[in-house]
Amino acid sequence: MLKKRVGIEVSLAVAEAVKLARAQVVSAYPITPQTHIVEELSTYVANGELDAEFIPVESEHSAMSAAVGASAAGARVYTATSSQGLALMHEILFIASAQRLPIVMTVANRSLSGPISIWNDHSDIMSERDIGWVQLFVEDGQEATELTIAAFKIAEDHRVLLPVAVNMDGFILTHMIEPVVFPEQAAVDAFLPPYSPAMRLDPAKPVTMGPVGVPEVYMEAKKQCEQALLDSKAVVKEVLGEVNTAFGRKYDLVETNGRKKAKTLFVTMGSLGESVWSAVDGLNEDGEDVGQVRIRLWRPFPVKEFKKACKGAKRLIVIDRAMSPGSICGPVAQELKNIYYGDKDAPEIVDVVAGLGGRDVPVADFREMYRLAKKGKLDKTYTLWGVDSNAD
Amino acid sequence: MLTDIAIDYEKITAKNLPKECMISSGHRACQGCGEILAMGMVTKAAGRDIVVANATGCMEIVTSPYPQTAWKLPWMHVAFENTAAVGSGIEAGLKVLHRQGKIKKKPHVICFAGDGATADIGLQALSGALERGHDMLYVCLDNEAYMNTGIQRSSSTPWGATTTTSPAGRQSKGQHTQKKNLPLIAAAHGIPYVATASPAFHLDLMNKVRKALAVDGPAYLHVYAPCPTGWGLAGAKSVEIARLAVNTKVFPLYEVIGGRFVISRKPAKPLPVLDYLKPQRRFRHLGENDVAAIQRSVDAAWDYLERLAKATGKDEE
Numbered sequence: 103m104l105k106k107r108v109g110i111e112v113s114l115a116v117a118e119a120v121k122l123a124r125a126q127v128v129s130a131y132p133i134t135p136q137t138h139i140v141e142e143l144s145t146y147v148a149n150g151e152l153d154a155e156f157i158p159v160e161s162e163h164s165a166m167s168a169a170v171g172a173s174a175a176g177a178r179v180y181t182a183t184s185s186q187g188l189a190l191m192h193e194i195l196f197i198a199s200a201q202r203l204p205i206v207m208t209v210a211n212r213s214l215s216g217p218i219s220i221w222n223d224h225s226d227i228m229s230e231r232d233i234g235w236v237q238l239f240v241e242d243g244q245e246a247t248e249l250t251i252a253a254f255k256i257a258e259d260h261r262v263l264l265p266v267a268v269n270m271d272g273f274i275l276t277h278m279i280e281p282v283v284f285p286e287q288a289a290v291d292a293f294l295p296p297y298s299p300a301m302r303l304d305p306a307k308p309v310t311m312g313p314v315g316v317p318e319v320y321m322e323a324k325k326q327c328e329q330a331l332l333d334s335k336a337v338v339k340e341v342l343g344e345v346n347t348a349f350g351r352k353y354d355l356v357e358t359n360g361r362k363k364a365k366t367l368f369v370t371m372g373s374l375g376e377s378v379w380s381a382v383d384g385l386n387e388d389g390e391d392v393g394q395v396r397i398r399l400w401r402p403f404p405v406k407e408f409k410k411a412c413k414g415a416k417r418l419i420v421i422d423r424a425m426s427p428g429s430i431c432g433p434v435a436q437e438l439k440n441i442y443y444g445d446k447d448a449p450e451i452v453d454v455v456a457g458l459g460g461r462d463v464p465v466a467d468f469r470e471m472y473r474l475a476k477k478g479k480l481d482k483t484y485t486l487w488g489v490d491s492n493a494d
Numbered sequence: 495m496l497t498d499i500a501i502d503y504e505k506i507t508a509k510n511l512p513k514e515c516m517i518s519s520g521h522r523a524c525q526g527c528g529e530i531l532a533m534g535m536v537t538k539a540a541g542r543d544i545v546v547a548n549a550t551g552c553m554e555i556v557t558s559p560y561p562q563t564a565w566k567l568p569w570m571h572v573a574f575e576n577t578a579a580v581g582s583g584i585e586a587g588l589k590v591l592h593r594q595g596k597i598k599k600k601p602h603v604i605c606f607a608g609d610g611a612t613a614d615i616g617l618q619a620l621s622g623a624l625e626r627g628h629d630m631l632y633v634c635l636d637n638e639a640y641m642n643t644g645i646q647r648s649s650s651t652p653w654g655a656t657t658t659t660s661p662a663g664r665q666s667k668g669q670h671t672q673k674k675n676l677p678l679i680a681a682a683h684g685i686p687y688v689a690t691a692s693p694a695f696h697l698d699l700m701n702k703v704r705k706a707l708a709v710d711g712p713a714y715l716h717v718y719a720p721c722p723t724g725w726g727l728a729g730a731k732s733v734e735i736a737r738l739a740v741n742t743k744v745f746p747l748y749e750v751i752g753g754r755f756v757i758s759r760k761p762a763k764p765l766p767v768l769d770y771l772k773p774q775r776r777f778r779h780l781g782e783n784d785v786a787a788i789q790r791s792v793d794a795a796w797d798y799l800e801r802l803a804k805a806t807g808k809d810e811e
Contacts, residue, residue: 126590129583153594155586160622164579167572167619171547171583174570176597177590179583197572296596303545303568303584305601312571313558323560 105283112243113138113276115284116182116208119250121152122290125180125206126297127172129157131165133187134220135272136210140182162187166194166205173203174311176302178254181205184272185212188226192233198265199234200327201311204257204297205265208250211372211423212272213459221460222272224372224423227400228433234327236266236334237401239371243280246270248349251285255294256341262334263300264327269400271373273460285349293348335402355404356411360393361386366475367412367449368468369420371397371434374457378421381468392472397434405441415449419475421468422455422484431455431484452480456487463487496806497752499686503708506700512538521564522556526729528720528736529553529635532693533606536633536715537567539700540604540707545588547581549607549616550574552642553635568601575615578623578632581605585628602707603630609650610640613674624683624712631706631713634676637721645724649674652744653791654784655776657724662779672791680714681750687713688750689758693720694736698747698758705749718745726775735773742770743796748803755802767792 110118117139120128128147130140146152155172159165165181173179183191188209198205209227213219227237236256240246246268253266270276285293301309315323335355342353360367360382368378375396382394395411395418397404412418422432429436435453442448452475457463467487474480481490506512516537523530529552537544546569548554554571557564572580585603592600607616612634620632639657640646647660647669656668681688686709691699699717706713718739720732727735739745742765747758767789771777780788 126594127583127586129586153590155590157582157586157626159579159582160618160625163576164582164619164622167576167579168583168586170572171570171580171585172587173583175545175584175587175591177587179587193573194576201572303570303588304597305543305545305568308566308568310558310563310565310569313560313563314555316559319560 105285107281107283109279110243110282111138111277111279112246112270114142115243115247115282116250117142117146118284119247120180121146122285122287123251123254123294124178125152125154126177127155127157127169127179128181129159129165129168129172129179130181131159131162131183131187133162133184135212135276136182136184136187136208138276139208139210162190163194166191166198169205170194170198170201170203173205174201174303176297176299178297179205180207182208182210184210185214185226188230189214192230195230195233195235197312200323202263202330203265204254204263206250206253206257207265207267209267209269210272210276211269219459222274223458223460225425225458227267227269228424228426231401231433234264234331235401236262236264236331236338237269238266239269239398239400240275241373241375241396242275243278243282244351245353246275247282247284248345248351249353251290251294252341252345255344256334256338258297259337259341260300262330262337264330264334269372275373289348293344331402335399335404338399353398355399355407357396357398358393358411361391362393363414364391364393365416366392366472367415367418368392368394369397369418369434369438370394371400372423374421374423374463377463377465378468381465381472384465385469385472390472403437403441408441412449417450417452417475419471419480420451420453422453423457425455425458435484450482452482453484454480454487455484461488495684495753497686499709499752501705501708501751503704506539506697506704508697512541512700514538516542516544516566517557518564518566522559523552524723524729526720526722526732528693528718528732529608529637530556531732532635532699532717532719535693535696535699536604536703539703540602542567543599543601545584545601545603546570547572547577547584547603547605549577549611551608551611553606553608555642574611576619577605577607577611577616578619581630581632582623582626582628585630605630605632607632607634608641609634609636609638610648613650613676614648621683624680624685624714627711629711631703631715633715633717635717635719637719637724638673639724641721641724650676654780654788656779657776667784668776668779677714677716677750681753684753685712685714686710686752690716690718690745690747692718692736692740692745692747694733694740695747695759702749724776726778727773731773735770738765738770741765742767743792744770746796746799748799754806754808755799756807757799757803
């Protein structure tokens with residue numbers, strides 16, 4: 103059966119997905135470029151199209167705190183933020199995962215101040231790598247829609263019970279009008295049953311949530327949370343398979359395109375991957391031996407799947423969207439250097455930190471990166487693209 | 495703005511005093527702790543159908559060292575500054591679950607936080623929650639400093655008190671600012687119910703809890719909670735000092751119902767503030783002139799309260 107395909111701003115598509123997922127509590131504070139999502143959700147609630155409590159909190163710190171409270175009460179909870187807002191939530195993000203609360207949050211990725219910038223990069227989420235959340239990156243509107251719904255299913259699975267952050271690039275994805283095919287409500291209901299909490303704040307069965315972790319138990323508690331995060335990988339994979347069955351499109355933890363078994367691979371995360379894809383297609387047409395690996399699941403990092411996708415590659419050109427000042431390269435390249443450390447057939451990893459603070463990275467730039475890398479002219483540690491000189 | 499609010503509640507008297515405390519014994523509070531005493535009274539008045547959000551602080555620490563818990567109520571601790579926001583979320587969650595028929599009855603939500611968590615770091619979250627109108631009770635247990643971290647001053651520490659970060663010294667009388675008036679700040683939000691209470695007047699405290707839970711919308715209860723450890727006071731003197739605070743007018747008991755100020759207790763023969771200050775080591779360094787200054791400030795505050803009661807009371811219309 104052909105479903106209706108509509109042209110819609112991706113933010114509004116995400117709001118529609120949250121409505122289809124029947125979120126019961128939305129707590130949110132406005133920050134560009136996340137605003138359109140929560141504006142739309144508040145409109146749904148105002149019109150009675152979504153039976154939820156919309157809590158217009160006074161800060162992102164309270165947005166996450168209220169989300170924690172509502173989730174502990176047993177409700178399906180959604181919030182969205184960006185940049186400074188995510189940074190303000192920082193303290194509570196760790197507590198949300200430690201208390202095993204399946205909150206779903208869209209992060210409309212935006213650079214962190216200073217200097218203040220409303221535009222896109224990944225510096226907000228890269229400062230939150232260790233919060234213990236499942237972290238996904240999406241590339242387009244259809245994926246943003248479907249994985250927002252899937253995020254609830256992953257989070258609420260009793261084998262997981264962890265919050266999930268769905269990352270999407272601010273403006274360059276959130277504010278694009280893209281063609282999206284929405285699943286029917288009945289299909290979503292069948293895919294995502296009502297949230298059934300493992301425990302909740304109920305006077306009939308009192309529980310103590312968030313007790314003091316004395317030194318004798320603190321490390322075991324941390325281990326349990328990490329184990330849950332590591333174990334979530336299998337559930338993410340399983341749910342992505344169910345998305346395929348229910349809604350038709352196929353997703354995996356990491357995906358590849360371009361020439362098979364290419365010697366050089368671009369590594370991307372997020373919507374810049376689409377520009378790289380175009381560049382790779384063009385380079386393949388020119389006969390170049392290059393492909394691309396796109397990371398969809400960032401936490402837990404799918405080590406095995408990533409290495410499998412890169413098998414045989416001699417060089418990885420990593421497109422990082424954030425800096426890690428004082429370290430040797432950007433955060434994604436750090437991750438990859440870590441996972442390959444000690445491997446005999448480890449590929450050379452060259453890191454390009456590109457497109458910070460909304461700086462445009464056109465398709466031609468990726469072709470140029472490839473050309474420089476091929477000639478060994480890209481710094482093997484890292485290049486701040488367009489700022490550091492790599493002239494040959 | 496004044497609103498007439500009729501509060502329908504079951505009054506507590508000496509004859510029907512609720513006996514069930516929802517905080518079990520064996521918790522690790524100090525001897526004579528005014529906070530745990532008051533919190534126990536709140537739970538006695540509130541009953542079983544309660545969900546608690548607790549700020550980081552003494553009460554969280556002493557009641558929840560995993561794997562033990564003193565709580566017989568569903569209880570959640572998240573962080574220091576966000577209890578009002580956590581309570582907001584719990585309230586909203588329970589509200590929607592009740593509306594959708596997922597739970598039969600919507601329990602009341604009570605937030606507990608100390609003065610630092612309320613007057614300083616959590617003031618924004620509190621203001622937000624009160625302004626949004628969540629149907630919950632926020633209880634500030636005011637022991638006038640950051641006791642959990644070692645008796646540092648807060649904006650609720652009274653003038654002249656020595657603390658570890660407002661120490662009395664050759665150049666200082668200790669805390670050099672006046673105590674922030676949290677009940678008035680809460681009342682400024684136009685919420686239906688605000689009150690002050692003291693564990694030395696337990697019936698008054700418990701009935702205020704009942705009223706706070708009976709109104710629709712946010713309620714704020716500011717509870718005076720002596721800290722023998724932080725104030726330099728014998729544990730056995732805790733309730734006595736709480737009574738003296740009221741009878742010297744240092745801590746007036748009053749309600750603000752729909753904007754109308756009602757003084758709960760007017761001491762017929764108020765005692766001098768010196769009676770209150772003298773047993774406490776935190777005021778030991780003060781001289782005669784300082785005590786006189788405190789007396790003037792206490793009298794002025796009482797006068798202001800009486801004017802508020804007169805201006806907003808029904809009799810004057």
